[in-house]
Amino acid sequence: MFGRSSASVERAQRRPIRVCLVAPSLDILGGQAVQAVRLLQGLRQVPSIAVGFVPINPRLPGLLGLLQRVRYVRTAVTWLRYVWTLLRRLATYDVVHVFAASYVSFLLAPTPAVLLAKWCGKRVVLHYHSGEAEDHLERWRWSAIPVVRLADALVVPSGYLVDVFARFGLRARVVANIVDLDQFQFRARRPLRPVFLSNRNFEAHYNVACVLRAFALIQNRYRDARLIVAGDGSQRRRLQRLSDELQLENVAFVGRVSPDHMPSLYAAADVYLNAPDIDNMPGSILEAFASGLPVVTTDAGGIPYIVRHGETGLLVPRGNHEGIAAAAIRLLQDASLSERLVGSAREECCRRYTPEPVLKEWVRVYRALVSDGMAGKAEFTAQPARQLADASEMVENQARPLVPR
Helix, strand or coil: CCCCCHHHHHHHHHCCEEEEEEECCCCCCCHHHHHHHHHHHHHCCCCCEEEEEEECCCCCCHHHHHHHHCCCHHHHHHHHHHHHHHHHHHHHCCEEEEEECCHHHHHHCHHHHHHHHHHCCCEEEEEECCCCHHHHHHHCHHHHHHHHHHCCEEEECCHHHHHHHHCCCCCCEECCCCCCCCCCCCCCCCCCCCEEEECCCCCHHHCHHHHHHHHHHHHHHCCCCEEEEECCCCCHHHHHHHHHHCCCCCEEEEECCCCCCHHHHHHHCCEEEECCCCCCCCHHHHHHHHHCCCEEEECCCCHHHCCCECCCEEEECCCCHHHHHHHHHHHHHCHHHHHHHHHHHHHHHHHHCCHHHHHHHHHHHHHHHHCCCHHHHHHCCCCCHHHHHHHHHHHHHHHCCCCCC
């Protein structure tokens, strides 16, 4: 299944490498979708790559689209359309590049893409993003780990996840997330105003409540302080009640904001606040770097791998709203510190996270996988076909009790 003749290699080298991205579309607002779109746009500018896209959340045409408004039915019909699209399209590509998150999402989206791509004899990149990886691999090890092992390359956006996967005997490599400096315009803030931004989804592990509690302390010190809160999710009502209980003033809940409008929020603010309990490599921090906002963030997951305390931002222990408030006030009072952090963050953003260096890394990954198997085998070990059957059986066993959401 995985062997290639010298003639086929020569033909492959004369044409672009055909890559299929399998990822969420922007109908699901979140970091994965944003990164998928940026990667898709970037790869379209690379002559040696011919890129296509299969959304994990396809829209159904015509009247069938009405089914996607019905809970439970939505999950089933969307998944069936997604799998049918994979079956029709994967055979035309050389590399299938699959974005992955954790838990049920991993079972419903990346798992069928990986299994079907291997069935078609394609090279597979599993691009894992979730900061919940360790818990996912521990709880779902009998279904998740066999699927991960099927991938020819396991790629993650931070050294944090490299360390997590290594603890389960899985070898990953880092290719960073992309930030577009043309989209996020840098602006120096002199002096720094007490205008803050939080733009994480309203889910428990992002702990936006910690930001609200920190802002209450900041507002005790700066009565004219303002907080822009962008996002939505299961905790929306709880967070709005907390804001009322804390008697916060000048807090604007602006709802879910599309990526096209996000630069205007960074432009309106002067300090970025981030307080997750679980995280990997939040693209919002890179966007703050690019926009010239000094960053105050908790040290969750992979964040210390991209934010160096006192150099590119200020790190605070998870759940410590008092620490976040103190760090934010420190920035407002120390202009030299703020300017130093912003300058270093901007420099690092240009060096590591702009499209050019990131796209070069992805092209290296794809070339290694399609060369003739030798480079791919040296760096990423292809799994025997027997493991495909084993993985399919394990996934089927774990999926039986699953009730679609």
